[in-house]
Amino acid sequence: MTHKLTQGDHILHVENLARVEGEGSMHVVVKDGLVADVELQIFEPPRFFEAFLRGRAWTEPPDITARICGICPVAYQMSSCLAIESACGVTVPEEIRLLRRLLYCGEWIESHALHIYLLHAPDFLGYPGAIEMAADHGPVVERGLRLKKAGNALMTLVGGRAIHPVNVRVGGFYRLPTPDELRSIRPRLERARDDAVETVRLVAGFDFPEMVQEQEYVALRSPHGYPLEGGSVVTSTGRTFEVADFGTHVVEEHVARSNALHARLDGQESYVVGPLARYALNHDQLGPLAQEAARDAGLGDECRNPFQSIVVRAVELVHATDEAIRIIDEWEGAAAPFVDVPARAGIGYGATEAPRGLLYHRYELAEDGTILDATIVPPTSQNQRSIEADLRVFVQDRLDLPRDELVRQCEQAIRNYDPCISCATHFLDLTVEDR
Amino acid sequence: MTENGRPKLAVWKFASCDGCQLTLLNCEDELIPLAGAVEIAYFPEATRAVVEGPYDVSLVEGSVTTPADAERILEIRSASRRLITIGACATSGGIQALRNFADVAEYRSIVYAHPEYVQTLERSTPIAAHVTVDYELHGCPIDSRQLLEVLAAFVQDRRPRIPSYSACVECKRRGTVCVAVAHGTPCLGPVTLAGCGALCPTFSRGCYGCFGPQDTPNTGSLADQLQVLGMSESQVLRVFRTFNAAAEPFRLESEKHEEATP
Numbered sequence: 028m029t030h031k032l033t034q035g036d037h038i039l040h041v042e043n044l045a046r047v048e049g050e051g052s053m054h055v056v057v058k059d060g061l062v063a064d065v066e067l068q069i070f071e072p073p074r075f076f077e078a079f080l081r082g083r084a085w086t087e088p089p090d091i092t093a094r095i096c097g098i099c100p101v102a103y104q105m106s107s108c109l110a111i112e113s114a115c116g117v118t119v120p121e122e123i124r125l126l127r128r129l130l131y132c133g134e135w136i137e138s139h140a141l142h143i144y145l146l147h148a149p150d151f152l153g154y155p156g157a158i159e160m161a162a163d164h165g166p167v168v169e170r171g172l173r174l175k176k177a178g179n180a181l182m183t184l185v186g187g188r189a190i191h192p193v194n195v196r197v198g199g200f201y202r203l204p205t206p207d208e209l210r211s212i213r214p215r216l217e218r219a220r221d222d223a224v225e226t227v228r229l230v231a232g233f234d235f236p237e238m239v240q241e242q243e244y245v246a247l248r249s250p251h252g253y254p255l256e257g258g259s260v261v262t263s264t265g266r267t268f269e270v271a272d273f274g275t276h277v278v279e280e281h282v283a284r285s286n287a288l289h290a291r292l293d294g295q296e297s298y299v300v301g302p303l304a305r306y307a308l309n310h311d312q313l314g315p316l317a318q319e320a321a322r323d324a325g326l327g328d329e330c331r332n333p334f335q336s337i338v339v340r341a342v343e344l345v346h347a348t349d350e351a352i353r354i355i356d357e358w359e360g361a362a363a364p365f366v367d368v369p370a371r372a373g374i375g376y377g378a379t380e381a382p383r384g385l386l387y388h389r390y391e392l393a394e395d396g397t398i399l400d401a402t403i404v405p406p407t408s409q410n411q412r413s414i415e416a417d418l419r420v421f422v423q424d425r426l427d428l429p430r431d432e433l434v435r436q437c438e439q440a441i442r443n444y445d446p447c448i449s450c451a452t453h454f455l456d457l458t459v460e461d462r
Numbered sequence: 463m464t465e466n467g468r469p470k471l472a473v474w475k476f477a478s479c480d481g482c483q484l485t486l487l488n489c490e491d492e493l494i495p496l497a498g499a500v501e502i503a504y505f506p507e508a509t510r511a512v513v514e515g516p517y518d519v520s521l522v523e524g525s526v527t528t529p530a531d532a533e534r535i536l537e538i539r540s541a542s543r544r545l546i547t548i549g550a551c552a553t554s555g556g557i558q559a560l561r562n563f564a565d566v567a568e569y570r571s572i573v574y575a576h577p578e579y580v581q582t583l584e585r586s587t588p589i590a591a592h593v594t595v596d597y598e599l600h601g602c603p604i605d606s607r608q609l610l611e612v613l614a615a616f617v618q619d620r621r622p623r624i625p626s627y628s629a630c631v632e633c634k635r636r637g638t639v640c641v642a643v644a645h646g647t648p649c650l651g652p653v654t655l656a657g658c659g660a661l662c663p664t665f666s667r668g669c670y671g672c673f674g675p676q677d678t679p680n681t682g683s684l685a686d687q688l689q690v691l692g693m694s695e696s697q698v699l700r701v702f703r704t705f706n707a708a709a710e711p712f713r714l715e716s717e718k719h720e721e722a723t724p
Binding site: 168169190 | 476477478479480481482484485487488490491493494497502505508509510511527528531556557558560561564566568569570572573574575576580582602603658661662664665666667670672697700704705
């Protein structure tokens, strides 16, 4: 996760001060004109969440694990709540599940708008960043900021604030939003939904490098619709298993070059989580508006070009705005903001769909609720091998490019995954080694 | 300053969650005007364009946890006319400073299969433990209005108008009923710095101290009151040991309860 830091001595160059641009770097080995190896090196300093969660109370993970990522704190809160509740044998009532889904929609809107407009679109339109892009594409950037703001407003309404929401607790929420409060945000979400549809039109018109991913896609699937706040695991080769069995299928490995642990599924080289996987495995569950947007954008039943993940993200933006409006319209209140989750000894598992893909938590509790062990597997550690696999193919075809252009294009390819290298996004330090 | 007279702004990241620099991007209405008022010279989360230093104002997020970062902050200081730290990690060491109370070698072996690959310091320390800091903005995360006020103040060469009183003052101002007095809910408001707008009590929960200690916190007296409200020694220890665990007043208070906790 969070496991981010240091490296073997062969990459010591990344640690000196000229490289302060970022928290990750890329190392390419070329042998006789062929790309022999690509390493994505992650050296975010380790923060040891899984270690210091030991000894804390079962009620604490939502507040504590939110701090793993300022861009997707709700994902951490939701997965941790599910895991603790499962350890304690509690299932929250339907209204609480819906309110969680609504809060999660806010995070998807905020995070997807941030990634599409501020981080990824500048690559396709040829700008170093959104601020520079705004000079020529003012209305486009304004639309992105408006969408982002709508997501933040929804998170603030349900969660109390957009970064590290305060209203989430194990068992539900501290306080329920009133029906009036929920209705008050509807006009803004309607505007956001229109903006989301426009977003799909915009990004569908970008030029995409040709590329086909062969990896297995992994996502949640849920009886409650397109997966956000829960479900069981499904894969593109037809495997299905419960979240409780995640640990028997997925093994994390620690490699010298990275402080993010690398995940493998059933011994395979790599697999992919995130928008492309969710779409391939759940597109039938998108709302009618999102399905129409996907069709108009030319997406089929699955999309295996990682560069088009920006289109799928935009389609998910349509779905999240539409879904938020639906939940608000159907909201009939709840009996209580939370249910009691009494401590007991046990092991619990939880997985939800963070904007960047499946996020898994596992906790082992003592009888009094003290956490004995914690495991957190975030999306980026699951995708890391696939990012490298993509880059191997991608770089091979572009070895003749001038270095600066190669770096720029590789960064764009890495950003297809919206990697949460503690969510740093512009981080590439490229070394090409000829042997 | 740049040739056009705009001050040069840089944003740097150390061990953190990125949330405090995201706060800058979350100023959706102000972002483009801000980019007109200052030159965003280095902000990798927003742009790959890099303008050479020195910088007029550097915002620093995150704490120092590796030998390399302890070196890097010196370079950043020497390239910055003014250096402002933002957030609990940069101002107090953050939640990762929980290692300061533990054995970091053990932490490393809990998380990593190959602890020998991981370079990390025994302690997570705030930026001010390494270099002179011109201003510290607190919060986990920081508040966006406060961030804009601090940036405006530095551009205008004046002192930021940021309160140093407790969250209780904000509660009173908002007219929020005191959750501790009225409902017996344990609350860190009396010892916690204002800035969030006293958010938690408006959501029927006690303040959990994410803005860190206020100027003159009476933590001992609050700890007594928390126990009157039913908290055990170990619970009191833990409420002081979260996102600002290494901030001096919180650290000292938590250590008192360490002795009492079996």
